[in-house]
C-alpha cells in the first residue's frame with residue numbers, strides 16, 4: 001500500500017473552506033468570481049484549489065497555481081492575506 005502523499009492528494013476545491021469563508025464574509029462566496037492577480041483568470045471561489053492541511057488554509061489559482069488567499073486562525077485572531085486576488089465581483093440585487 002502506497003504511503004506517499006503527493007501535493008495533489010492534499011488538494012481540495014474551494015468548497016472545502018466554504019464554511020470558513022461564509023463566517024468571514026457573512027455570505028456564501030463559493031460562487032463569487034475572483035480574478036487571479038498573477039495570470040488574470042477569473043474563477044469562482046469554489047473552483048480555486050484549496051490546501052487545508054497547512055497551518056491555515058491556502059487557496060490557489062486553478063490555472064497558474066499562484067497563491068490567491070491565505071487564511072490563518074488562532075484562538076484570538078483570523079488573518080486573511082489576499083494579495084493574489086485582483087478583485088472579487090459581488091452581484092448586487094436590485095430588489
Ligand SMILES: [Zn+2]
Nearest residue numbers: 036039061064
Ligand atoms: Zn492564476
